[in-house]
Every structure is written in structure tokens, then in C-alpha cells.
Amino acid sequence: MCQTCGCVVTGEVTIDGAVLDAEMAHSHFHHPNQAHTYTHNHQHSHYHHHLHHNHLHHPDHAYAHTEHVHDTRGVTATISDRSDTGTTIQPRTLTIAQGILNKNDRLAERNRGYFQAKGLLVLNVVSSPGSGKTALLERLLQDWPQQGEQQRGVGVIVGDLETDNDAQRLRTAGDAIVQITTGTACHLEAEMIAQAAQKLDLDQLELLVIENVGNLVCPAAYDLGEDLRIVLLSVTEGEDKPLKYAPMFKTADAIVINKIDIAVAVGFDRDRAIANLHKVAPQAPIFEVSARTGTGLEAWYAYLQGQRERKATTIMGS
Amino acid sequence: MHEVSLMEQTVDMAVACAIAQGAEKIHAIKLRIGDLSGVIPEAMQFAFSVVTAGTIAEGATLAIESVPARCYCPTCQQEFEPQDVIYACPHCNQLSTEIRQGKELELAAVEVS
Numbered sequence: 001m002c003q004t005c006g007c008v009v010t011g012e013v014t015i016d017g018a019v020l021d022a023e024m025a026h027s028h029f030h031h032p033n034q035a036h037t038y039t040h041n042h043q044h045s046h047y048h049h050h051l052h053h054n055h056l057h058h059p060d061h062a063y064a065h066t067e068h069v070h071d072t073r074g075v076t077a078t079i080s081d082r083s084d085t086g087t088t089i090q091p092r093t094l095t096i097a098q099g100i101l102n103k104n105d106r107l108a109e110r111n112r113g114y115f116q117a118k119g120l121l122v123l124n125v126v127s128s129p130g131s132g133k134t135a136l137l138e139r140l141l142q143d144w145p146q147q148g149e150q151q152r153g154v155g156v157i158v159g160d161l162e163t164d165n166d167a168q169r170l171r172t173a174g175d176a177i178v179q180i181t182t183g184t185a186c187h188l189e190a191e192m193i194a195q196a197a198q199k200l201d202l203d204q205l206e207l208l209v210i211e212n213v214g215n216l217v218c219p220a221a222y223d224l225g226e227d228l229r230i231v232l233l234s235v236t237e238g239e240d241k242p243l244k245y246a247p248m249f250k251t252a253d254a255i256v257i258n259k260i261d262i263a264v265a266v267g268f269d270r271d272r273a274i275a276n277l278h279k280v281a282p283q284a285p286i287f288e289v290s291a292r293t294g295t296g297l298e299a300w301y302a303y304l305q306g307q308r309e310r311k312a313t314t315i316m317g318s
Numbered sequence: 319m320h321e322v323s324l325m326e327q328t329v330d331m332a333v334a335c336a337i338a339q340g341a342e343k344i345h346a347i348k349l350r351i352g353d354l355s356g357v358i359p360e361a362m363q364f365a366f367s368v369v370t371a372g373t374i375a376e377g378a379t380l381a382i383e384s385v386p387a388r389c390y391c392p393t394c395q396q397e398f399e400p401q402d403v404i405y406a407c408p409h410c411n412q413l414s415t416e417i418r419q420g421k422e423l424e425l426a427a428v429e430v431s
Contacts, residue, residue, distance in 0.1 A: 091345055093428070096332070096335055096426065096427055097426055100331070100424065101324075101327075187320060217320075218320040221423070246403035250354065250417070280403055282413040
């Protein structure tokens, strides 16, 4: 879990108020001074590792006892105390060459397969805080049923550090809404999405939108299993945002410029912004919209419909 | 700002590998970090001492190999190293969308005993 810039764990991840299932959670690290809920059914102190779920304890107690059998939750591990051997081991190099985000990426692929089996198009919407992700999704929830004649609806997984304000807002426009409260984490991870998706009846949906935590840095690194990454930029943020946060914009499948209704008032230099976007993210189509007034949304919806149909064709053909 | 979390995962992986290989102490950890990974090497370095405290990697050194971005130009059919965030081919000036290197975030090796 990301503790942002601090090293002290201060929060916990919740999904619609329920704590993220630790048994499903990814491998994690316990600080020596952090309380944990793992029950030890033995009395002596020792250093141990639980290989069955890649979970390491780093207690500050001594490492001095002989071989023993340690039974936790039905898993029996025999651990030898190597200090009894008396041999000196020479330093050696272990080549690992393993991606640090491998676990997240595997879970993301699992999500992707699961969503594909459900026939869902999945968007991961990322942007700075306050650029209008929630407003854009409110409109999408209201407008989507009028787009075409499909039967299924739109679901949203919302990520924020605190409060379920966004989920409450979105629930006035739709009913398939799940809030992930990350506590201190500055981004969503594939594991959170896997669990949040369980709260939704995916068979009733054709579009699932993940509203990521407002942050143009960290979410770029985490694949959630989405089909499309949508980067939102609002006119109040400055034309050079794509240059300043290039890694995020380079991951965009599409870019939405929001709040164009106030572009003149804030002195937004449209040509320069679009030129910067084209230079940094030449792969991404750009949609200029106002979620507030509705300007430009038709082209945006047409793009999403096209992507949905393309995906449906791909699934049928596979 | 996710470097502490990434460093925790890194140290977890390093410790698990070291223990699986019968080691008792980690002396050095080597990472490869791409320029496009969104990770700030200095922040990783900062997190390292905090995260390794109380583990068999306490006191270990951290070496970070920076991996520069490399793109492919389909017109010129060759790779190039972009000079800034705009990935224009130095030969034909065409913008490249094919990133071949630079997103790495990898635990390369650990030195153990």
C-alpha cells in the first residue's frame, strides 16, 4: 500500500466502508512498530516467514533457537535455524530481474480477463484533483442510456483518499456505484478494483468506469485491467500540464479537455495546449468538452460507443 | 509519491528471495528504474533506510541503475533516444508513440550472505 510521502501507516483501504480484505490483498510489509492482527499460537520468540502468502514479519526480537515446527492457519512450515551450523557464508549475488509491479500487473491481467468475459468496456479516468472527473461521470451516467439502444448500464468505481462524497454525487445519477477509500494511498491498484468490482452486478453493465484518485503522477504506474486510460485536463490547469506530467499523458488512450465553457475567462491558450498534447501524446484523440454545459459531449460519447462496439466485436470474434 | 510503497514491495521481494536461497543477510540491493517509470530515484533512496529497518536488509546499500527512454521510429526503422518529453525522431522529426525502453521498474539483483 502506498503511504504517500510518509513512512507511517495511518489509514486503511475501504470499499463502500468495509475494510479491504487482507487475505486477498497483495504482499505487504509490517513495520516493526505497527500492530498487526496475525495471531501467534506459540510462545517463543523467533524470526519466521510465512511462505504460503508471501507475508514477512520483521520483529525486533532475537534469532536464537533451534529447528521447530510452526503451524499457522493449517499451514505447517519447518524452519531451520541456520545460526546453529557455525559455517560462514560468503557474500554472493542473486540475480532476480523481476518487475516490482509484477504482482499488480498480474492482478490487472486477471481483471482484464474477467471484464472481457463479462463483455465490459472498462475506462480508467485519471487527472489532477478538481479537473472534473466526477462531473464528467455524472453526465455520462445521465446521458448514456440515450446513446443507442443497448440494454445494459454504466457502473463506476470511485477512488478517493477520504469521504464518499463523489459516490454520493454519482448515486443521484446511477445506482451501480462503489466507493474505494484509500486512506493514504495516492492511486488505485488492481487488487482494489478486483474487490470493488465484486460489489457490482457486472452482468447488468456494459461500461465500467474507474475514477482514479486525483493525481497525475502515481496512477500512471498502475495497470488496473482497463481497456482505455482516459486522461482529463481542465482549462484552469495551464497549457503546459502535458509537458510537466508527460509520463501520465503518454499512457493516455484518449484525452478529454474539460471546462471549455470557462476557457476564455481563465485565459486558456487552446492552440498551445493542443499542440503540447499532440507533441507529448500523439497517439491520443482529444475531446474538448464542458461537463457542466454539455458542450462537446456528443463526440466524446460517440468515441466511447465506437470503442464499446469494437470491443464487443473483438470479444465475439475471439 | 508512491516510492515508499514501491520500496516496501522491493524489500519484501528481496528478503523473500534471499531467505529462499538460504541467506541471512542482504548487503546490497540493485534496482533498474526507467526514466518513464514515474518513480523518482531520490525518493526511493530516501525510503530505503526506513523500509529496511528491522529486516535482514538493514544497513544494506541501494544501487539504482537509471534506464533511459528509447523510442522506435517506424519511418526510419530505427531506435532513438529522445532528448526531452517530446519523442521526435532526430532523423525525420516524426513523433514516436512506440516506447521500447524506459518504463522499467525492476529488482535486478541482491547481494547476500
